[in-house]
Amino acid sequence: MTGLSVRNVSYAYGDKRALDDVSFHVPQGAFCALLGPNGAGKSTLFSLLTRLFTTAQGVIEVAGFDISQQPRQALAQIGVVFQQPTLDLDLTVHRNLSYFAALHGLSGRTAESRIAAALERLDMAERASERTRDLNGGHRRRLEIARCLIHAPSVLLLDEPTVGLDAAARSAITQHVHDLSAQDGLTVLWATHLTDEITPDDQLAILHRGKMLTQGTCRDIKGDQPLQQVFLSMTGAAT
């Protein structure tokens, strides 16, 4: 099985249950929005998907690799953008990327060509020598997305990557990642609480209070209603 598969995953912080028997599947090449209000368990799920945490309850497979049995192979298939920025602001754009490439075992000409291609893909090539601190928020996010492509992953995980960005930057980044899925066949899991980042053709999984409420295509889930209204009614925030 390819893509991303999560089966019966649970996780608790002490007595507080953060994820309760969560299951969903994102087929290879699909863009799946993981929609949930703050505190739904999205970031906990991302920590499990990237093996920052492990859990004995449930199975996570990335591109066919079980993350608990084959963590190195699974992590090599993942490109991740965390909600919290993970750039070294005092290093140049290029230095940030080459550091990341090295953490994935890439150096020399291979790393250079991958870095150049990733920067080109995100329209960041002319900024390679700039200090990261000098970039605006939108460009920093783009840089993080460029970075997560360097090791040619097959699955992209993005945890609320548009938080704190203005409308134009948010729209551009959302479109870039949709393109990566549509044109390059990357499997994308995009965590968000903003319904306007999701298109009707996207896969959709709604997480609330650690439970998976529903999953399917956005078009099927929302029907004739606005997604925002469906989301609010499902999560009880509309009442």
Add this chain to the structure above:
Amino acid sequence: MSGALIALRAILIREALRFARQRSRFIAALVRPLVWLIVFAAGFRAALGLSITPPYQTYITYEIYIVPGLCGMIMLFNGMQSSLSLVYDREMGSMRLLLTSPLPRWWLLFCRLLASTTISILQVYTFLAVAAIYGIDMPWYGYLCVFPALIVAGLMLGALGLALSSAIKQLENFAGVMNFVIFPMFFLSSALYPLWKMAESSALLRDICALNPFTYAVELIRFALYGQFNGSALGWTILAGLAFLGLALWGYDPARGIKRPGR
């Protein structure tokens, strides 16, 4: 070059660049032991009589005695500084980047440890060079023999920093490390006074000093600076290093998660 070595080189370069950027950190790391050497040791020179004990073969001044302890002090502070930057990395998020690499987690943490030790050793040699210019020098071969001792001591103290960083929840808690780790480790050791001298004041304090792994790191450096090998100091330093490393690996075990701000 294998992926593991590529990552090691990148982590070493990153830490070296970070250190080079923090010029004040380097100056502080150098000034601190030099103040002890030039001011504190000068004051104590008359007050503290030292008998001839190994590795010394003749009477020495207090400035000579204190040099290995100050080398250890540099490594102790650097180990804690490294711990501080790990906590900072965790709060800033870049620790996540490191830990989501497909390389084994123990290797990634060891790379950080090695990077911190390398910086420690550079600082110690700079300090020894300044001390030599000041007139407090060691036998020439001591500067060579001390290199492996500095690696072992640096790794042990770095591993302590690594273990602490997994336990410290927030950057603000770091002041506690100064009060409860650095100062007791430094003062309750043979860095400033030999254990027999401590025993004259209190046998209990001497016993506490003898349990302190920092004492063994200092003695390892002291003997190496005179081209001598202290097997028990090496053994205890390695043992303590392995224990701290084990604690650090346990602290960073993904089954325990990583500490997050506010949680």
